[in-house]
Amino acid sequence: MNTAVRRLLIIACVASALPLSAQTTKKTTTSMPQPVTVTTSPSGTPVDVPQADQAPTVTVSADTDKDANNARALRLSLDDAIHTMLEKNIGVQIQRYDLQMSAEGVTGAYNIFDPFAGATISKTSSQSPALSAFDASGGGTTNANASVRDTIPTGGSFSISTTNQRFTRSGAGTTISPGFSTGLGFGFTQPLARNFGVDITRRGITIARNNLGISREAFRGVLLDSTSAVEQAYYDLIYSRRFVDVVKEALFLARDQSRITQIRIDVGASAPLDILQPRVQIATGEENLITAVANVRAAEDRLRALLNLPAEDWDRPIIPTDTIGYTPIGINVEESVAKAYELRPEVKENQLTTATRRVTYQYARNQVLPQFDLNLGYNVAGAAGTVISTTPGLSSTRFSDAVQQVFRNDFPGWNIGFTIGVPVFNWGARAEKNRARLDLQASQITEAQTRQNIAVDVRATARAVDTAAKQISATRTAREAAEENVNAERKRYENGMSTNFQVLQIQQQLSDARANELQALVGYNKAVAAYHRAVGDLLDTRNITVDEPKVEEPSIFSQFTRYNWLNFSSHDTAPEEK
Numbered sequence: 381m382n383t384a385v386r387r388l389l390i391i392a393c394v395a396s397a398l399p400l401s402a403q404t405t406k407k408t409t410t411s412m413p414q415p416v417t418v419t420t421s422p423s424g425t426p427v428d429v430p431q432a433d434q435a436p437t438v439t440v441s442a443d444t445d446k447d448a449n450n451a452r453a454l455r456l457s458l459d460d461a462i463h464t465m466l467e468k469n470i471g472v473q474i475q476r477y478d479l480q481m482s483a484e485g486v487t488g489a490y491n492i493f494d495p496f497a498g499a500t501i502s503k504t505s506s507q508s509p510a511l512s513a514f515d516a517s518g519g520g521t522t523n524a525n526a527s528v529r530d531t532i533p534t535g536g537s538f539s540i541s542t543t544n545q546r547f548t549r550s551g552a553g554t555t556i557s558p559g560f561s562t563g564l565g566f567g568f569t570q571p572l573a574r575n576f577g578v579d580i581t582r583r584g585i586t587i588a589r590n591n592l593g594i595s596r597e598a599f600r601g602v603l604l605d606s607t608s609a610v611e612q613a614y615y616d617l618i619y620s621r622r623f624v625d626v627v628k629e630a631l632f633l634a635r636d637q638s639r640i641t642q643i644r645i646d647v648g649a650s651a652p653l654d655i656l657q658p659r660v661q662i663a664t665g666e667e668n669l670i671t672a673v674a675n676v677r678a679a680e681d682r683l684r685a686l687l688n689l690p691a692e693d694w695d696r697p698i699i700p701t702d703t704i705g706y707t708p709i710g711i712n713v714e715e716s717v718a719k720a721y722e723l724r725p726e727v728k729e730n731q732l733t734t735a736t737r738r739v740t741y742q743y744a745r746n747q748v749l750p751q752f753d754l755n756l757g758y759n760v761a762g763a764a765g766t767v768i769s770t771t772p773g774l775s776s777t778r779f780s781d782a783v784q785q786v787f788r789n790d791f792p793g794w795n796i797g798f799t800i801g802v803p804v805f806n807w808g809a810r811a812e813k814n815r816a817r818l819d820l821q822a823s824q825i826t827e828a829q830t831r832q833n834i835a836v837d838v839r840a841t842a843r844a845v846d847t848a849a850k851q852i853s854a855t856r857t858a859r860e861a862a863e864e865n866v867n868a869e870r871k872r873y874e875n876g877m878s879t880n881f882q883v884l885q886i887q888q889q890l891s892d893a894r895a896n897e898l899q900a901l902v903g904y905n906k907a908v909a910a911y912h913r914a915v916g917d918l919l920d921t922r923n924i925t926v927d928e929p930k931v932e933e934p935s936i937f938s939q940f941t942r943y944n945w946l947n948f949s950s951h952d953t954a955p956e957e958k
Contacts, residue, residue, distance in 0.1 A: 444621060444673055444676050444697070447697040447699055448699065450696075450697055452695075452696045452697075453696060453698070454693065454697070454698045455699045455701050456614075456699070456701060457700075457701045457702050458614050458700075458702045459922075461610050461614055461683065461687060462610050462922055462924075464687045464689075465606055465610045465686055465687050465688075466603070466606075466924065468688040469606050469686060469687070469688050470688055471602055471605075471606060472602055472603065476599065478595050478598070478599070479592075479595045479596060479599045479928070479929065480929060481595075482588075482591050482592040482594075482595035482596075483592055483929035483931055485588045486585070486588040486589055486592050486931040487931060489584045489585040489587075489588035492582075492584065492585075493530065493531055493533075494530075495528055495530040496528070496529050496530070497526070497527070497528045498527050498528075499524075499526040500523065500524075500525045500526075501522075501523065501524050501525075502521075502522070502523045503520065503521070503523075504520060504521045504522075505520035506519065519547060519548045519549040519550060520547070520548050521545060521546070521547045521548075522546045522547075523544070524544045524545075525541065525542065525543045525544065526541065526542050527539055527540065527541035527542070528541075532581075533578045533581055533582065534570065534577065534578060535570070535571050535575045535576050535577060535580055535581045536568060536569055536570035536571065537568070537569050538567065538568045539565075539566070539567040539568075540564075540565070540566055540567075541564075541565045541567070542562070542565070543561075543562065543563045543565075544560075544561075544562045544563075545560065545561045545562070546558055546559070546560055546779075558765060558766060559763070559765030559766075560763065560764045560778075560782050561761070561763045561782065562761070562762050562763075562779070562782045562783055562786055563759055563761040563762070563786065564759065565757065565759035565760075566757065566759070567755075567756070567757045568754075568755070568756040569753055569754065569755050569756075569799075570753065570754045571751070571752070571754075572752045572753065573750055573751065574746060574747060574751050574752070575746065576746070577746065579742060580742070580743055580746050583739055583742075583743050586735075586736075586739050587740075589931075590732045590733075590735050590736040590739075591736070592928075592931070593728070593732045594729050594732045594733065596926065596928050597725035597728045597729045597732070598725065598729065599926060600725045600926050601725040601726070601729075603926065604725065604913055604916065605913075606686065607913075607918055607919065607922060607924065608909055608910065608913040609686055610683070610686050611906070611909040612906055612909065612910075613679065613682045613683040613686055614700060614702070615704065615902050615905050615906050615909075616679045616682070616902075617676070617683055617698060618700050618702070618703075618704055618902060619679075619898060619899065619902040620672070620676040620678075621676055621699075621700070622898050623672050623675070623895060623898060624669070624672045624673060624676060626898060627665065627668045627669045627891070628669065629891065630665050630887065630888070630890075630891035631662065631666070631669060633866070633887045633890070633891075634658055634661040634662045634665050634884065634887065635658075637658050637661070637870075637880070637883055637884060638658035638659065638661075640870075640873070640874070641654050641655050641657075641658050641880060642655060649876070654880050657880040657881055658880060658884065661884045661887075661888075680697065681694075683698060684698070704902055704905050706849070706901065706904060708849060709845065709908060711842045711846070711911070713838065713842050716838050716842060716911075716914075716915050717834070717835045717838050717839070719915055719916070719917065720834050720835075720837075720838050720915045720916050721834065722916075723915065724834050724915075724916040725916070726830050727827075727830060727831065730823070730826060730827040730830050731827065733823055734820065734823040734824055734827055737816065737819050737820040737823045738820055740816050740819070741813070741816040741817055741819070741820045743816075744812045744816035745813050745816075747809045747812065748806060748809045748810055748813050750802040750803075751799060751800065751801035751802070752798065752799070753798065753799040753800075754798060755795070755797045755798065755799060756794075756795070756796055757794060757795040757796075758792070758793070758794045759792070759793045759794070760786045760787075760791060760792050760793070761785070761793070762781070762782035762783060762784070762785030762786040762790065762791065763782050763785070764778055764779055764780075764781045764785075834914070837914045838911075838915060840914075841907065841915075842911060844907040844911070845904070845908055845911050848904035848907045849904055852897070852900045852901055852904055854900075855893065855896045855900040856897055858893045858896065858897070859890070859893040859894055861893075862886070862889050862890040862892075862893040862894075863890060865886050866883075866886050866887055866890045869882060869886045870883055
């Protein structure tokens with residue numbers, strides 16, 4: 381009897397609550413959209429759930445579920461992604477051209493030792509009135525001259541020249557016509573102060589070689605950054621896709637809670653209004669799912685841009701084939717910093733920049749010196765012609781006879797001299813020397829600052845690896861505890877010892893714990909990649925090598941650089957104090 385009365389009271393309470401529930405729902409729906417039901421289980425299979433009323437529903441699912449069965453899907457491993465980036469990435473291609481251009485710059489710098497050969501050929505003719513019986517009234521001249529000049533490593537220059545002339549004369553005073561003259565001359569100029577020295581002469585070559593080294597390190601830097609960016613984007617895509625699964629699991633739990641709540645309402649164990657909280661959770665989960673899928677597509681676009689995929693491949697979904705896991709690595713911070721000093725491109729770039737500025741400083745110091753050049757010359761001459769008068773002692777000879785006179789050294793001549801030039805105040809050269817000295821000192825300070833920044837970078841990434849490793853263990857424990865808590869709370873709810881709000885809140889905590897565990901695992905792999913980028917051995921870990929264009933230096937320098945006296949004051953490279 382008591383049981384029957386209790387059932388009648390429950391039915392009466394439910395009947396009295398239904399009009400109020402309908403009225404509340406009616407007022408609410410005038411300003412809010414209809415409830416949206418997400419029917420997605422963790423496996424992607426729609427789940428039929430009974431509804432409290434006949435409100436229209438919209439089935440929302442993750443379109444990423446179709447990617448696995450898409451025949452056009454691009455299944456990509458991390459190594460494949462990096463290989464594609466090396467071949468197609470725009471930044472890598474641009475820097476590769478810069479490296480090749482720098483190599484051509486080294487070749488072009490050798491033009492100072494490129495011999496220059498020249499020749500002139502001219503012919504003249506003239507007629508003039510004779511003012512006396514001995515004046516020539518007309519004639520012509522044909523000249524053929526040639527010369528070769530070049531620079532030697534010590535800063536000097538030499539020249540070899542030959543002059544050849546054929547002339548004709550007419551008039552009563554003419555004795556030889558046609559006549560020939562020829563000569564061979566050697567000239568040599570060697571600076572003894574300003575512009576003296578092997579290092580001064582090959583300054584342009586040294587700077588070009590340093591620029592080639594800087595371009596090589598810049599290329600390595602681009603490869604490091606691009607490889608690191610591809611790894612980060614690849615791991616982000618893995619996270620985005622797996623986060624979709626986390627959101628789907630949360631939706632499944634919310635939907636299952638809605639199903640249980642509806643059953644309790646049907647049997648009269650819960651009030652009809654209790655279904656609203658699961659619906660809110662489902663709608664929130666639907667929004668999260670839409671956002672998560674959008675994040676997958678955004679992550680795919682970032683990876684496509686880094687790989688520079690063709691336009692027709694941008695609508696192909698990318699499915700990572702690699703899995704993420706936890707592989708502990710041992711890190712010695714001090715050794716890592718020392719290794720970074722050896723491998724980081726920034727250090728080598730700064731070292732080469734300092735070397736270039738040191739060469740510039742040497743040259744600026746040299747330009748302060750006065751001009752003091754040694755000039756040497758030697759020449760031989762010969763002459764021949766056809767005698768047209770009866771002058772005693774003259775006989776006709778041919779041009780070949782004049783050439784023989786030259787090679788027999790019949791008529792030699794020589795000269796020696798010095799050229800001295802001293803600017804009165806020399807303001808420009810002195811100011812340039814001071815500017816070059818300051819530039820060198822600034823470069824040395826910049827190099828020290830770069831090393832400091834690298835040390836901070838390495839230490840920060842090492843801490844990030846350690847922190848991420850600890851977070852993996854902590855988040856795994858939190859996720860396991862959250863799973864147990866959800867099971868326990870749902871049992872309490874089924875027994876009437878909990879509420880919808882508490883169950884949904886704990887389910888959300890489970891979703892957050894799963895997301896945190898996934899984030900920690902992905903974050904660890906990203907932290908390891910960032911650590912290798914900071915140390916500078918990321919290319920080595922990925923078996924990537926950089927081939928530098930080879931430019932061989934002429935062996936002539938090896939015969940000069942062994943003598944310090946051939947580099948006047950240039951071996952003292954330390955910046956002087958004011």
